[in-house]
Amino acid sequence: MAIEKVFVVGAGLMGGGISQVTAMAGYPVVMRDIDEVALEKSMESIRWSLEKFAGKGKISSDEAEKALENITPTTELSDAADVDLVIEAVFEDLDIKRKVFAELDGVTKPTCILATNTSAISITKIAAATERPERVLGMHFFSPVPMMKLCEVIRGHNTSDETLNTAFEFVKSIGKEPVVVKRDIAGFVANRVGLAMTAVAVYLVESGVATPSDVDKAMRLGFGHAMGPCETADLTGIDVLTHALKAIYDETKDERYWPPELLQKMLAAGRLGRKTKKGFYDYSSGKQQDYWGD
Numbered sequence: 001m002a003i004e005k006v007f008v009v010g011a012g013l014m015g016g017g018i019s020q021v022t023a024m025a026g027y028p029v030v031m032r033d034i035d036e037v038a039l040e041k042s043m044e045s046i047r048w049s050l051e052k053f054a055g056k057g058k059i060s061s062d063e064a065e066k067a068l069e070n071i072t073p074t075t076e077l078s079d080a081a082d083v084d085l086v087i088e089a090v091f092e093d094l095d096i097k098r099k100v101f102a103e104l105d106g107v108t109k110p111t112c113i114l115a116t117n118t119s120a121i122s123i124t125k126i127a128a129a130t131e132r133p134e135r136v137l138g139m140h141f142f143s144p145v146p147m148m149k150l151c152e153v154i155r156g157h158n159t160s161d162e163t164l165n166t167a168f169e170f171v172k173s174i175g176k177e178p179v180v181v182k183r184d185i186a187g188f189v190a191n192r193v194g195l196a197m198t199a200v201a202v203y204l205v206e207s208g209v210a211t212p213s214d215v216d217k218a219m220r221l222g223f224g225h226a227m228g229p230c231e232t233a234d235l236t237g238i239d240v241l242t243h244a245l246k247a248i249y250d251e252t253k254d255e256r257y258w259p260p261e262l263l264q265k266m267l268a269a270g271r272l273g274r275k276t277k278k279g280f281y282d283y284s285s286g287k288q289q290d291y292w293g294d
């Protein structure tokens, strides 16, 4: 099935990024949010990002202009009536997502594929809100979307081969690298592996084996990671990380995903990472600085 027009629901950090990369690949995109201000802000940051790409010579000014023209912001869900693919990126809340999917099921063409960018919610539970679970799947992009190459393509319990293949080809067509997740498990693949590693890293810091900067150095220099687990945790946000670990633990009861005590203390203390200027590192000077004692 050919994808000719795309509808993105939610114009936040992820929805804006997904709209941008889809538009850059030449697709007409309708970006919908219930909040007019969020839509305006998103169009502004897309313009800013496109100008940055053009400034660095990665695309021409013409291409940046065309990409922007490809995006139509809207508050109307009924504008999804003629699209072939919807990518949902609203708040991470099962009830909200189920409501959005039930509404989309009512307004879109019966052939339209409905994808969710959820980080941790079961694709199967979201798909069950529709009459077309075979056309529902996960498309899990990574932040910042214009920079990060990976998109996990996740099969829900009822997702058809055709839906999975169409999504796989679409992801490639927008310049991303798809990884197929064959079963709908908590954390999918990247977070399932990455968060277990992060939990061990936090545990080693907590038990005094090494400082955050030494744990990070070990993973950067020993394994070629671009960033270590503690600096990644600060970038993600200690709150988001704790929530994601807890979500995997709740579903699996696998103790590797139980948020370590240090993480829970940092959460309670409001040391959430970059956004609060302090986490495993101190960012108050504008730079990442080590402050952890021995």
Ligand SMILES: NC(=O)c1ccc[n+]([C@@H]2O[C@H](COP(=O)([O-])OP(=O)(O)OC[C@H]3O[C@@H](n4cnc5c(N)ncnc54)[C@H](O)[C@@H]3O)[C@@H](O)[C@H]2O)c1
Pocket: 009, 010, 011, 012, 013, 014, 015, 032, 033, 034, 035, 038, 088, 089, 090, 091, 092, 093, 096, 100, 117, 118, 119, 120, 140, 141, 142, 143
């Ligand atoms: N932030 C990340 O790093 C990241 C990475 C991967 C996946 N995700 C997932 O992507 C989704 C979106 O995350 P985000 O960080 O962009 O959130 P965000 O808070 O930046 O944006 C969410 C947007 O959804 C809008 N919204 C809420 N209900 C809506 C509705 N019914 N219809 C239309 N719009 C609605 C809000 O107004 C808001 O603008 C979540 O499921 C999240 O788990 C986030």
